[in-house]
Amino acid sequence: EDTYRTLTAVDSAIMVIDAAKGIESQTLKLFEVCRLRNIPIITFINKLDREVQEPLDLISEIESHLGMDAIPFSWPIGMARRFGGVFNIRENRMRVFRPGQERRQGDDEFIEGLDNPEAVGRFGEAYEKAREEVELITEAAVPFDHAEFLAGRQTPVFFGSAINNFGVQEVLDALVE
Numbered sequence: 001e002d003t004y005r006t007l008t009a010v011d012s013a014i015m016v017i018d019a020a021k022g023i024e025s026q027t028l029k030l031f032e033v034c035r036l037r038n039i040p041i042i043t044f045i046n047k048l049d050r051e052v053q054e055p056l057d058l059i060s061e062i063e064s065h066l067g068m069d070a071i072p073f074s075w076p077i078g079m080a081r082r083f084g085g086v087f088n089i090r091e092n093r094m095r096v097f098r099p100g101q102e103r104r105q106g107d108d109e110f111i112e113g114l115d116n117p118e119a120v121g122r123f124g125e126a127y128e129k130a131r132e133e134v135e136l137i138t139e140a141a142v143p144f145d146h147a148e149f150l151a152g153r154q155t156p157v158f159f160g161s162a163i164n165n166f167g168v169q170e171v172l173d174a175l176v177e
Helices: 002-006 023-038 057-064 117-142 144-151 166-174
Strands: 013-019 039-046 069-072 074-077 085-088 093-096 110-112 154-159
Touching: 002 013, 002 023, 002 085, 023 069, 039 057, 039 166, 057 069, 057 117, 057 154, 074 117, 074 154, 093 166, 110 117
Parallel strands: 013 039, 039 154, 069 154
Antiparallel strands: 074 085, 085 093, 093 110
16 A cells, blocks of 8 residues: 555656566556556566576566566576676676675676677576577667656666665666666
């Protein structure tokens, strides 16, 4: 009940989706409230450090269940034990995931460029698959349109692991932008 009341006063919302479960019924109900009010939504697909659904399937689920274009701003490299990080599509670089370590501001590791041989060497098939998917969505996806986002017809999509505070910085950077 409090969540519904809060949604009457927000300028935008962040929809968090469990990557293993997909869109849950309560999320769908809250989304409908946002849709009725044309509230812009940013989507964070969470728990990539566990066994989850394929990213393309999750994007498809968002588009089919919610009726809005899902525009990936980041893309996961692997999942569960093979989770290597997220590729920031707009900045053309990968943030490397280091499980179980306390991270301080500024000590993140980045690999520049989608075709960087270092990333292929370190992350193998998971990186090759992610690179193909990034190329596919970059070519096939509807481009991000700020006006469509503000009208509640597009949602920027980010991937990560909130419990590890990983992938969250990309969301915060997009909010600031």
